[in-house]
Amino acid sequence: MRALLLSAAFLALTAAAPPKKLTPNDVAAAAPASAWRTIPAEDLLVMTMAGGGRVVIQLAPEFAPVHVANIRKFAAANYWQGAAVYRVQDNYVAQWGINEAKRALSAGAVAHPPHEYTRSARGLSLTPLGSSDPYARSVGFSRGWPVALYKDGSASLTHCYGTVGVGRDLHPDTGTGGELYAIIGHGPRQLDRNIAIVGRVVAGIEQLSALPRGSETMGFYKEGLVAKPIVGITLASTYPAAVRPSFQYLDTQSASFARYLRIKKNRDDDFYRVAAGGADLCNVPVPVRPTPGR
Amino acid sequence: MRALLLSAAFLALTAAAPPKKLTPNDVAAAAPASAWRTIPAEDLLVMTMAGGGRVVIQLAPEFAPVHVANIRKFAAANYWQGAAVYRVQDNYVAQWGINEAKRALSAGAVAHPPHEYTRSARGLSLTPLGSSDPYARSVGFSRGWPVALYKDGSASLTHCYGTVGVGRDLHPDTGTGGELYAIIGHGPRQLDRNIAIVGRVVAGIEQLSALPRGSETMGFYKEGLVAKPIVGITLASTYPAAVRPSFQYLDTQSASFARYLRIKKNRDDDFYRVAAGGADLCNVPVPVRPTPGR
Numbered sequence: 254m255r256a257l258l259l260s261a262a263f264l265a266l267t268a269a270a271p272p273k274k275l276t277p278n279d280v281a282a283a284a285p286a287s288a289w290r291t292i293p294a295e296d297l298l299v300m301t302m303a304g305g306g307r308v309v310i311q312l313a314p315e316f317a318p319v320h321v322a323n324i325r326k327f328a329a330a331n332y333w334q335g336a337a338v339y340r341v342q343d344n345y346v347a348q349w350g351i352n353e354a355k356r357a358l359s360a361g362a363v364a365h366p367p368h369e370y371t372r373s374a375r376g377l378s379l380t381p382l383g384s385s386d387p388y389a390r391s392v393g394f395s396r397g398w399p400v401a402l403y404k405d406g407s408a409s410l411t412h413c414y415g416t417v418g419v420g421r422d423l424h425p426d427t428g429t430g431g432e433l434y435a436i437i438g439h440g441p442r443q444l445d446r447n448i449a450i451v452g453r454v455v456a457g458i459e460q461l462s463a464l465p466r467g468s469e470t471m472g473f474y475k476e477g478l479v480a481k482p483i484v485g486i487t488l489a490s491t492y493p494a495a496v497r498p499s500f501q502y503l504d505t506q507s508a509s510f511a512r513y514l515r516i517k518k519n520r521d522d523d524f525y526r527v528a529a530g531g532a533d534l535c536n537v538p539v540p541v542r543p544t545p546g547r
Numbered sequence: 548m549r550a551l552l553l554s555a556a557f558l559a560l561t562a563a564a565p566p567k568k569l570t571p572n573d574v575a576a577a578a579p580a581s582a583w584r585t586i587p588a589e590d591l592l593v594m595t596m597a598g599g600g601r602v603v604i605q606l607a608p609e610f611a612p613v614h615v616a617n618i619r620k621f622a623a624a625n626y627w628q629g630a631a632v633y634r635v636q637d638n639y640v641a642q643w644g645i646n647e648a649k650r651a652l653s654a655g656a657v658a659h660p661p662h663e664y665t666r667s668a669r670g671l672s673l674t675p676l677g678s679s680d681p682y683a684r685s686v687g688f689s690r691g692w693p694v695a696l697y698k699d700g701s702a703s704l705t706h707c708y709g710t711v712g713v714g715r716d717l718h719p720d721t722g723t724g725g726e727l728y729a730i731i732g733h734g735p736r737q738l739d740r741n742i743a744i745v746g747r748v749v750a751g752i753e754q755l756s757a758l759p760r761g762s763e764t765m766g767f768y769k770e771g772l773v774a775k776p777i778v779g780i781t782l783a784s785t786y787p788a789a790v791r792p793s794f795q796y797l798d799t800q801s802a803s804f805a806r807y808l809r810i811k812k813n814r815d816d817d818f819y820r821v822a823a824g825g826a827d828l829c830n831v832p833v834p835v836r837p838t839p840g841r
Contacts, residue, residue, distance in 0.1 A: 388825055526718045530682075
């Protein structure tokens with residue numbers, strides 16, 4: 254950890270040494286343009302926080318189409334006017350939105366979406382993680398998403414750091430999408446198949462993860478205390494082209510991702526003494542970058 | 548997630564319903580006094596942050612005796628005077644201490660401690676997790692600690708949320724303990740066996756996890772910007788008895804812990820639709836509480 258304080262000196266010392274072993278980030282940084290996939294602008298939800306910080310969320314219409322359609326309608330109808338982060342529970346979630354009991358649903362939104370907690374595994378183009386998983390029969394990556402496959406033929410997105418899901422009341426309620434949360438701690442995978450995952454944070458997670466923790470049960474803020482108002486939640490597709498946020502993920506079927514995954518499981522750069530020989534799904538975040546030249 | 552906003556109404560509705568299924572927290576809260584173990588005061592490191600917040604760390608002398616002895620000497624000698632949190636990297640670590648190059652080692656401290664990254668598995672009283680693990684042959688709990696066992700007969704503590712380790716330069720350096728980090732994101736288990744783990748945060752992790760993220764590479768704060776000075780790092784054993792911090796952990800060989808673990812792996816309270824049937828090690832934090840009546 255301290256190492257990098259000394260990196261300039263270290264690099265000078267090793268100028269004539271054998272080629273440096275690559276880190277996972279090295280592999281991602283060197284991936285060719287052809288290995289990156291641009292996220293469609295209608296799949297990017299942009300939250301502007303009071304103070305100007307921005308959280309960008311990639312939506313997952315392949316996994317939760319009705320919830321994602323609701324979220325797009327809410328964004329278009331300015332449903333979230335006056336929204337705020339109202340709950341931050343350490344090592345768990347930051348949660349935001351509008352109290353659904355107090356605001357009429359946007360036109361065309363579905364009041365009681367179906368249980369989009371799983372979908373059929375058919376149609377997924379799976380790159381296996383290749384390590385065991387305590388929560389699912391197998392796990393891997395499909396079109397940039399971490400996914401779990403179950404014995405019954407179903408598949409789900411997984412609760413990893415940055416995963417965005419839909420707040421809900423007790424089962425069988427599924428939530429509308431008007432209240433959302435992002436994971437800001439160790440991936441609480443027990444929530445998989447129990448809640449609708451609608452996306453993941455691709456930029457600005459620190460706008461949520463570094464917020465003060467709420468003092469009340471489950472990290473709710475004390476009533477009346479709005480720690481972090483949200484001044485706008487809109488789709489990137491509504492931005493003028495010149496300033497439209499744009500992000501790319503590393504194609505999880507690319508050779509670069511395969512190499513990234515291999516090194517994630519077997520770190521052997523100079524800091525390491527023992528390579529793990531495996532990894533857990535949430536420890537292999539799919540690389541994301543701002544689209545170059547934008 | 549929204550559920551708890553409505554809990555009063557919900558409890559009223561279900562007053563005549565069958566007994567509520569227990570959550571893991573319910574089990575811990577109901578554990579008898581005999582199931583709790585008081586952490587020795589000489590194993591509790593108390594960091595007082597500017598502003599009065601407190602981080603309490605349980606040290607792990609059974610796993611890293613030389614590093615822990617150093618840390619106790621540093622605390623006694625006021626080695627950390629002027630220390631600060633100087634690095635906060637999102638989903639990874641908060642790191643603090645004193646630049647070791649700039650301060651003489653405390654008397655009796657070891658400048659180059661051995662590689663206390665693993666120890667023999669012999670002598671550990673293991674309660675198995677009972678779920679697969681991608682990083683080790685098997686994992687479980689020993690005297691309140693999450694541990695991993697390896698094929699070569701060695702064992703290590705594991706990098707989970709709140710784990711505290713020793714910052715170091717490149718291998719074979721092990722660090723003195725003068726710079727420490729705490730994990731504030733998904734457990735980076737690839738660090739297991741590569742770095743000395745000396746403890747875990749048992750209280751006040753939010754004093755670290757909610758800090759602003761550093762703007763520089765690897766989350767270092769910009770030079771000259773001290774986000775969070777630390778005004779004191781002392782052992783609990785040096786406090787007057789009346790105000791001495793004291794914590795207990797749930798005995799990982801107790802019937803209460805067995806029940807807690809079973810429910811952690813099979814959540815079936817009213818929020819859940821599908822029980823996971825397993826858990827990963829870092830998703831089963833060992834319950835800790837302030838010692839009652841203190």
